[in-house]
Every structure is written in C-alpha cells, then in structure tokens.
Amino acid sequence: MRARFETPFRNAIMERFWMPMDARDIESMIKAAIPDAEVTIRDLAGDGDHYAATVISASFRGKSRVQQHQIVYQSLQGQMGGVLHALALQTGVPET
Secondary structure (H helix, E strand, O other): OOOOOOOHHHHHHHHHHOOOOOHHHHHHHHHHHOOOOEEEEEEOOOOOOEEEEEEEOHHHOOOOHHHHHHHHHHHOOOOEOOOEOEEEEEEEOOOO
16 A cells, blocks of 8 residues: 555655765765865765765864864755755864
C-alpha cells in the first residue's frame, strides 16, 4: 500500500527539487568561499543526504569554533536543511 501522499506527481516533484547534494558540490562551494581550505567530505549513510566535512583553513586562525562553522555554513548558500539535510562539521587551522 502506498503512503497517503505518495503519488507519481509528488515523486516527480521531490526528485526534481529535492535531489541529494553531491559531495563534490559541497566541496566546490566551500572552496569557492574559502580558497585556501583543505576540504574532506564523507557520505555518512551512503544516501547522499548525510555528510561529514573537515575543513582546514588558515583564514580560521583567531576565530572561535562557532565563527569557523558559520563561515562554512555561509559558503553553502542556504543549502543546509534543504537539499543538504545533515552535515557534521569539523574545522581547524593548519598545523605549523
């Protein structure tokens, strides 16, 4: 039995507008906003919807962890909570 709201039209809309975000796109968006960043992306669930990212950048030096995360989230241009459902984020500065 189909779910109450599952219809071919709804499925087509969801497929068109809610496709999971590709890891390469996440990496590209972060690097576009933070050019010196070393970015590593992992798909946590294999579903293209739950990722972990490690972002290392000298531009984070002197910034709090919250500020670092804000910079990364801003680089994703509002995709968090929509196309990009979940992102576990670790940030830091390069070791000298």
